[in-house]
Amino acid sequence: MKLYNFFRSSASYRVRIALNLKGVPYEYVPIHLRRGGGEQYTPAYKALNPQGIIPTLEDDGRVLTQSLAILEYLEERYPEPALLPRDPADRATVRSMALAIACEVHPLQNLRVLNYVKDVLHHTEEETNAWGRHWVTQGLTALEQMVRAVANRGAFCFGSAPSLADLCLVPQLVNARRFGCDLSACPTLVQIDATCCALPAFADAAPENQPDAE
Amino acid sequence: MKLYNFFRSSASYRVRIALNLKGVPYEYVPIHLRRGGGEQYTPAYKALNPQGIIPTLEDDGRVLTQSLAILEYLEERYPEPALLPRDPADRATVRSMALAIACEVHPLQNLRVLNYVKDVLHHTEEETNAWGRHWVTQGLTALEQMVRAVANRGAFCFGSAPSLADLCLVPQLVNARRFGCDLSACPTLVQIDATCCALPAFADAAPENQPDAE
Numbered sequence: 001m002k003l004y005n006f007f008r009s010s011a012s013y014r015v016r017i018a019l020n021l022k023g024v025p026y027e028y029v030p031i032h033l034r035r036g037g038g039e040q041y042t043p044a045y046k047a048l049n050p051q052g053i054i055p056t057l058e059d060d061g062r063v064l065t066q067s068l069a070i071l072e073y074l075e076e077r078y079p080e081p082a083l084l085p086r087d088p089a090d091r092a093t094v095r096s097m098a099l100a101i102a103c104e105v106h107p108l109q110n111l112r113v114l115n116y117v118k119d120v121l122h123h124t125e126e127e128t129n130a131w132g133r134h135w136v137t138q139g140l141t142a143l144e145q146m147v148r149a150v151a152n153r154g155a156f157c158f159g160s161a162p163s164l165a166d167l168c169l170v171p172q173l174v175n176a177r178r179f180g181c182d183l184s185a186c187p188t189l190v191q192i193d194a195t196c197c198a199l200p201a202f203a204d205a206a207p208e209n210q211p212d213a214e
Numbered sequence: 215m216k217l218y219n220f221f222r223s224s225a226s227y228r229v230r231i232a233l234n235l236k237g238v239p240y241e242y243v244p245i246h247l248r249r250g251g252g253e254q255y256t257p258a259y260k261a262l263n264p265q266g267i268i269p270t271l272e273d274d275g276r277v278l279t280q281s282l283a284i285l286e287y288l289e290e291r292y293p294e295p296a297l298l299p300r301d302p303a304d305r306a307t308v309r310s311m312a313l314a315i316a317c318e319v320h321p322l323q324n325l326r327v328l329n330y331v332k333d334v335l336h337h338t339e340e341e342t343n344a345w346g347r348h349w350v351t352q353g354l355t356a357l358e359q360m361v362r363a364v365a366n367r368g369a370f371c372f373g374s375a376p377s378l379a380d381l382c383l384v385p386q387l388v389n390a391r392r393f394g395c396d397l398s399a400c401p402t403l404v405q406i407d408a409t410c411c412a413l414p415a416f417a418d419a420a421p422e423n424q425p426d427a428e
Contacts, residue, residue: 050359051314062303065360066317069309076302088290089276095283100265102313103280107321116348121335134330145264146279 001026002058004048006033007210010106010171011067012055016205017167018071022078026057030212033111053112068102071164083164094158097146097165101172105139108132109175133179140176143169144186155195162196170196174207215240216272218262220247221424224320224385225281226269230419231381232285236292240271244426247325267326282316285378297378308372311360311379315386319353322346323389347393354390357383358400369409376410384410388421 003019003026005012019026031039031054039045040052049056049065057064057073064070075083084091107113109132118128147157147165154160157169173193176183183190196202207213217233217240219226233240245253245268253259254266263270263279271278271287278284289297298305321327323346332342361371361379368374371383387407390397397404410416421427 050363051318051353051356053318060303062306064303064306064310066310066313068313068317069306072309073302073306076305088287089274089278091290092276092278092283092287095286096278096280099280099283099316103282103317103321104265104267107317108327113322116345117335120348121331121337121341121345123335127335131330131335134334139265142265149264 002029003027004029004031004045004056004058005054006031007207007213009033009054010175011053011102011110013171013174013205013207014067014167015055015057015070015074016210017162017170017202018074018083020201020204021081021083021162022074024074024078028211030210032212068098068164071098071167075164081161083162083167085159085163090158093146093150094163094165097143097157098163098168100139100143100146101168104142105136105172106168106175108135109179129179132175133181136172136176136179137181137185140172140181140183140189141185144189147188147192156192162199162202166192166196169193170202216243217241218243218245218259218270218272219268220245221421221427223247223268224389225267225316225324227385227388227419227421228281228381229269229271229284229288230424231376231384231416232288232297234415234418235295235297235376236288238288238292242425244424246426282312282378285312285381289378295375297376297381299373299377304372307360307364308377308379311357311371312377312382314353314357314360315382318356319350319386320382320389322349323393343393346389347395350386350390350393351395351399354386354395354397354403355399358403361402361406370406376413376416380406380410383407384416 031045033040040054046052048063055067057070064073084094114128114132117123117131150158156162157165169189170193245259247254254268260266262277269281271284278287298308328342331337331345364372370376371379383403384407
């Protein structure tokens, strides 16, 4: 199994945590998002992933893209430990938390969008950061409410073990801190993050512990 | 089953198609995204969905949010007709197509983001439309490559029956046309769209056929 990814990419980080939790060994193939105009735009990489984004997983000759699709694939291929509960409505709750980050927060603050706000819409560095901060703070504040609404929640976003929701939360909080977001409205998320980061599967997947970390 | 939604919302449209395909009856509860500053921001609605976005599905006393989480829930509760193939790698391919729209295109061109570009970043109507057009065109062009890469594809994005990918594609093409996107690079998607729209489940879910259509 080969994971094309970048140490700082939060979508890559989600997949690294899942591979670690499930104990699946993989080859780390770094794709540098800034070097040479972005290695994700080379013809060789775009032949694998026409979206020109990371991560991409190669397994058994199949090429898989989109981090959440990869996480669901790993869940189906390697069911233990489970990253989704068993009840359909509970599964929907966990997926909705993951998507609250993956669809409402992350897409608005990733590198290509920040570059567009800065370079094409001609905003200053500070205005561009304010853009990122706005969407991250708004999205995390909503997620805090979603997580608090879970009855008998346990130490994680849903229950007493990490789920897809936690795999999306932890990388997003790294970005939130980079943007200087005020997280005082999200004490539950901050506590869950600390619980997760103490686990080796999360720590080993952290950006600073990857081979291409700068 | 109650679906809180808005005729023009493409995330709502995805769920309406799934409910129709699976023959699940539901109560249509309109949430007007522009009226009175946005009915999605009322305390009553935000108690259901703290994200202040649509759709929300109420079923058996459970409140579910995020359209893709709702689609997966419907797939688990009402497996026929299946909206995902059986093989894990094929499922990942279909999900990656759905997410290529739900994570890379739709979040960048929905109403709240367009409003922010216009009202907070102070761009003109034309610049704001150009923003939407840019992300939609880029995302659909990548999806065209993903769909063309499927071996023995059939008439839909993946295979010979509608999948989650088609449920995301058709509503996105409505938006693409509203933005005036040039779809000449996406002939396969345009053809799949026409095939889908000829099916009653898709036609009955179209914005113009909803009770709150203007």
